[in-house]
Amino acid sequence: MKALVYTGPETLEFQDAPDPVATGDALIRIAHVGICGSDMHAFLGHDERRPAPLILGHEAAGEITAGPGEGSRVTINPLVTCGVCEHCLAGRENLCAQRQIISMPPREGAFAEYLTMPVGNLVTIPENVPTEKAALAEPLACGWHAVRLAESALNRPLDQAKCLVIGGGAIGFGAALVLRARGATEITLVETNVARRDIIAREDGVHAVEPAEVEAGFDLVVDGVGFEATRAAASAAASPGGVIMHIGLGSAAGGLDIRRMTLQEITFIGTYTYSAQDFRDTAQAIFDGRLGALDWPEIRSLSDGARAFADIKAGSVAAPKIILAP
Ligand SMILES: [Zn+2]
Numbered sequence: 001m002k003a004l005v006y007t008g009p010e011t012l013e014f015q016d017a018p019d020p021v022a023t024g025d026a027l028i029r030i031a032h033v034g035i036c037g038s039d040m041h042a043f044l045g046h047d048e049r050r051p052a053p054l055i056l057g058h059e060a061a062g063e064i065t066a067g068p069g070e071g072s073r074v075t076i077n078p079l080v081t082c083g084v085c086e087h088c089l090a091g092r093e094n095l096c097a098q099r100q101i102i103s104m105p106p107r108e109g110a111f112a113e114y115l116t117m118p119v120g121n122l123v124t125i126p127e128n129v130p131t132e133k134a135a136l137a138e139p140l141a142c143g144w145h146a147v148r149l150a151e152s153a154l155n156r157p158l159d160q161a162k163c164l165v166i167g168g169g170a171i172g173f174g175a176a177l178v179l180r181a182r183g184a185t186e187i188t189l190v191e192t193n194v195a196r197r198d199i200i201a202r203e204d205g206v207h208a209v210e211p212a213e214v215e216a217g218f219d220l221v222v223d224g225v226g227f228e229a230t231r232a233a234a235s236a237a238a239s240p241g242g243v244i245m246h247i248g249l250g251s252a253a254g255g256l257d258i259r260r261m262t263l264q265e266i267t268f269i270g271t272y273t274y275s276a277q278d279f280r281d282t283a284q285a286i287f288d289g290r291l292g293a294l295d296w297p298e299i300r301s302l303s304d305g306a307r308a309f310a311d312i313k314a315g316s317v318a319a320p321k322i323i324l325a326p
């Protein structure tokens, strides 16, 4: 098969790769696969968990061509977990110590024509939903999980909470769409890129602003970026008794105003990926149209994937997500 292979820092090559063999798993022909911030991080050579050579990509949907479910179109939950540990049994599979994610050894990723997956990781796509929208289940599920956790920590119902999302990539924008779907009515999203802000501003109920326009007093702040500057902004923007949900993996430390968070009893919750149920619930919300038209990703060819990575690095991409089609 053809695959977009990460062969070293800032190098991706569209080349022949071994066909995956489905021993009991489903063999999927990938139709669409999104580029994630974590793929970018690995591409730049900053992720020691993802050494070259490796096929990246974990936001994928396609059609089963062999094995169980042959002929079905599916979206893929990329987290493979043990199913028997304390966390898996509690429905918190994302905390499983044995967890694997495709695009990290020992599992190859989905920037390829084919991929094998355990059938329990697959959600069938209804006929009227295109695969490029179904492929958004993974990034949107991160927001779904974060908002679900936030709801149990907030001291008021979501429909009465003033919400701020930092970052208009698919994680932040996705969290804003989930907030809207779950009943929030006051949603501000702060994004530095003006072209991206214009795309986000087209979405009903999401107020897109530039950083200088953000004031304090938010019951809920979602940091979908995760750098020092955004954590500092989140610390300042949260109201007394408010909640900060931290999804972004930009940098490992710095930025939080621990003193203010202590004096003002601001709750900080770190959140990583989603449970298997969150993933299924997000996919269903996409299928039902509850997350909007989802017409904002830019679709490009997998063979031209290296250029997409270069454009994202250069900051010249307005769309909150680029999706590649093998
Ligand atoms: Zn992702």
Ligand SMILES: [Zn+2]
Residues within 6 Å of the ligand: 081, 082, 083, 084, 085, 086, 087, 088, 093, 096, 097, 098
């Ligand atoms: Zn487990």
